[in-house]
Amino acid sequence: MPKLYWEDFKPGAVAIFGPRLVTREEIVAFAAEFDPQPMHLDEAAASATLLGGLAASGWHSCSLLMRMICDGFVLESASMGAPGVDEVRWLKPLRPGTRIRVRGTVLEARASNSRPEMGLVTHFFEVLDDADAVLTTLRSTFMIRRRTPGARP
């Protein structure tokens, strides 16, 4: 049974998920499969790019964020999925050997107009390194089952 329902997500709430150490091997493996640009595969080629050295694919950063929030709260919530994501920003490179965490801030929680059993929760997620530098951000809205269907918030 889920522990967290729509009612449990309060605007302004902040939580930290992770940490996770990101290795060179996984950066290169992800890039080889999904984003085989030189800056994600090879140190020498990467040093000549805007990234200034080997760094993870932005899609890898997003996927790692997803895994950390799955383990952090999504899997124990009554999540019904997400219709999409907005404003993904790859602000700083994610380097091999970086220990990352995710900071999640609840921006909004509103009832669904069409589905009384469901609410919508919008988060702002930030991937942070050990010095709290913000590497990646995105905004995401989950559909989450309500503990009390149809009740007014």
Place this chain on the structure above:
Amino acid sequence: MPKLYWEDFKPGAVAIFGPRLVTREEIVAFAAEFDPQPMHLDEAAASATLLGGLAASGWHSCSLLMRMICDGFVLESASMGAPGVDEVRWLKPLRPGTRIRVRGTVLEARASNSRPEMGLVTHFFEVLDDADAVLTTLRSTFMIRRRTPGARP
């Protein structure tokens, strides 16, 4: 040497990339690593969800799109990377056994104000199935080197 520079991306141009057959095995493998929600891992659990059956993680769809556009044009372009992505929309589930393609439409191509050697190209990308149903969409801006730095467009 790159074949495609900023000048080669004309607003309104449309191209198709792929196809690629997406297997159950890769859907489950991606989900197990990055998005282990039941709807991406197990048919029985998935059938009880809004997706109505096993479907790929939205991040997997995005990563597959990235691979298809890498093979389609990014790797032969003078791309300098991307600062992020906007308006990712997971419109329809990506099912095992679907043959997908990507349709890319150039929305805008503008010179950089700050960097005379660089231009910006904004695409609208759509992941299509064999019946041309649109499964996933996103908007993305690449930084791309100019063939003629500093020239007015």
